[in-house]
Amino acid sequence: MRETALYAFLKRNGVEDAPRHPLAGDASSRRYERIEVGEKSLILMDAPPPEDVTRFTEISKTLIGRGYSAPEIQAEDTAEGFLLLEDLGDDLFARLFEAGEAEKPLYCLAVDFLVDLAKTPPPEFLPVFSDDYLRAQNEMFLDFYVPEKLDGPLSDEPREFYREIWENMLPRMRMGPNVMLLRDFHSENLLYLKDRKGLKALGLLDFQDALKGPAAYDLVSLLQDARRDVDETLAAEMIYHYLDETGVEEAAFLESYAILGAHRALRIMGIFCRLAKVEGKTRYLDMIPRMQQHLAGNLAHPGLAALRNWLQLTIGEGKS
Numbered sequence: 001m002r003e004t005a006l007y008a009f010l011k012r013n014g015v016e017d018a019p020r021h022p023l024a025g026d027a028s029s030r031r032y033e034r035i036e037v038g039e040k041s042l043i044l045m046d047a048p049p050p051e052d053v054t055r056f057t058e059i060s061k062t063l064i065g066r067g068y069s070a071p072e073i074q075a076e077d078t079a080e081g082f083l084l085l086e087d088l089g090d091d092l093f094a095r096l097f098e099a100g101e102a103e104k105p106l107y108c109l110a111v112d113f114l115v116d117l118a119k120t121p122p123p124e125f126l127p128v129f130s131d132d133y134l135r136a137q138n139e140m141f142l143d144f145y146v147p148e149k150l151d152g153p154l155s156d157e158p159r160e161f162y163r164e165i166w167e168n169m170l171p172r173m174r175m176g177p178n179v180m181l182l183r184d185f186h187s188e189n190l191l192y193l194k195d196r197k198g199l200k201a202l203g204l205l206d207f208q209d210a211l212k213g214p215a216a217y218d219l220v221s222l223l224q225d226a227r228r229d230v231d232e233t234l235a236a237e238m239i240y241h242y243l244d245e246t247g248v249e250e251a252a253f254l255e256s257y258a259i260l261g262a263h264r265a266l267r268i269m270g271i272f273c274r275l276a277k278v279e280g281k282t283r284y285l286d287m288i289p290r291m292q293q294h295l296a297g298n299l300a301h302p303g304l305a306a307l308r309n310w311l312q313l314t315i316g317e318g319k320s
Contacts, residue, residue, distance in 0.1 A: 006046065009082045010035075013075045015042070028148055028227065047081040054078050056208035060085075062123050063204060066067040068113070068246040069193055070204045088203040091194070094187040094228060104234060107222070110190055111238050113202050114218055115245040122180035122212035129181060129213025131170050132262060138166060142271030148273055149315040158314050165306045172303060173259045174214050175252040181263075186225045215248070216257040217264070224261050226268055226287045226295040258301035265295035294316065 010016040015035055023032040023043070033044040047053050053076065061257045063070035071085040093106050127133075140214060142162065177318025182189075184206045219242055223235040239257070243250055269291050272284040299308040299318050311318030 002046075002048065005080045006082060009075075009077045009080065011043075013084060015084075020044070025222045030316060033091055035084070039160075041087045043071065043085040043087050045083040045085060047083075051081055052078070052294075053081050053083050053208070055210075056083065058123075058125060059207050059210050062255065063207070066117075066120065066164075066266050067200065068204060069191075069200045069202060070207070088191050088193060088205070091192045091203075092188055093190045093192065096192060097187065097228065103231070104237075106192055107192075107230075107238050108233060108241065109192075109199070109202050110185070110222055111219070111242050112245070113199050114185075114215075114222075115242060116199055117218075118179040118215050118246060120180075122178055126180065126210055128178070129211040129217065130206065133211075134170070134173075135163070135166065137267045138162075138263065140274065141266040142270070144270045144273040145266070146315060149317070154314075158310070162310055162314075165310055169304070172252075173256050173263075175256050176215060176248055178212040179215045181211045181213050181217050183209050183211060183218070183221065185221040187222075187228055197276045214256055214260060215246075216253060217260050220257060220264055222262065224297075226291055229290065255301060255303045256303055258298040260309060262295055262300035262304055265291045265298065 004319045007016055011020075015037055019036040021036075027180060030047045032046070035042045035044055045053065047056075057073050057076060057078070060070040060073060068193050069088065071088055073083060073085060074092040076082070093110075097103055138156065142154055142159055147179060182204065189204070189206040191205065193201050193203045219239065223230050223238060227269055239254075243253060264291070269288055272288055272291075275281040295311075296318060298304060299311070308318045
């Protein structure tokens with residue numbers, strides 16, 4: 001049934017007989033293919049409902065309108081969840097680094113993009129990275145990661161204590177106005193487009209879950225990558241490059257960065273355990289040690305002492 005709908009979509013766009021090659025997917029139900037069209041190519045996004053591709057198209061058009069390099073939408077069937085996208089190529093940051101490309105210029109390009117992105121208010125249509133959203137995301141850690149450590153579910157008392165700790169940290173997480181957050185802003189979703197100049201040289205992928213929220217989040221996503229190690233000295237240099245370029249207050253930003261980093265690490269650890277347990281995607285478990293290291297680094301900030309103590313007492317983790 002799905003293949004029939006896909007064939008009809010490709011036929012409407014005159015590419016039903018074009019060669020198709022599967023591309024690596026992500027943790028979602030979306031899948032991608034490269035379609036050869038003469039000397040060019042297109043990217044097929046197949047996002048079965050209930051996923052909604054309209055968010056991707058809205059954000060792509062917004063980013064392009066602001067002068068950035070998101071894939072242009074060539075054709076869409078929003079009801080079925082099919083998109084044909086501009087092919088931005090294969091030069092992912094992660095792939096280039098593996099091939100020996102210098103890291104600093106590319107990370108600097110990504111940070112310069114975040115600096116520029118923060119200069120303009122986020123689109124009104126984006127959902128807010130709200131306190132309720134963060135609370136809901138925190139439950140993933142409690143429901144999937146913690147039980148693996150305790151060999152059973154977490155009892156009510158430590159769960160409530162955990163929630164109280166976060167209630168105390170939430171106000172300190174926010175500093176300055178909300179910005180547009182691409183959220184999955186890391187080395188496997190960023191491309192280097194060598195034929196484009198300035199910020200257009202940064203190709204952007206996988207931004208359909210974008211929100212508006214605290215500026216430090218995407219910098220955390222970039223520098224505390226679940227998929228690769230970023231040199232600590234380079235990461236610190238990029239943080240201070242961001243601070244220098246934006247002029248934001250250092251102490252407040254660094255605390256926000258640590259709180260968001262801890263939240264993101266805990267959330268991802270919970271997601272990876274859920275993917276392994278519920279969907280059998282055990283390969284994500286190999287990334288958990290790296291996220292544990294990121295978590296320990298964030299917990300070193302004095303503003304996270306209560307969370308650090310809770311983790312050490314409850315599951316014996318959190319030490320650097």
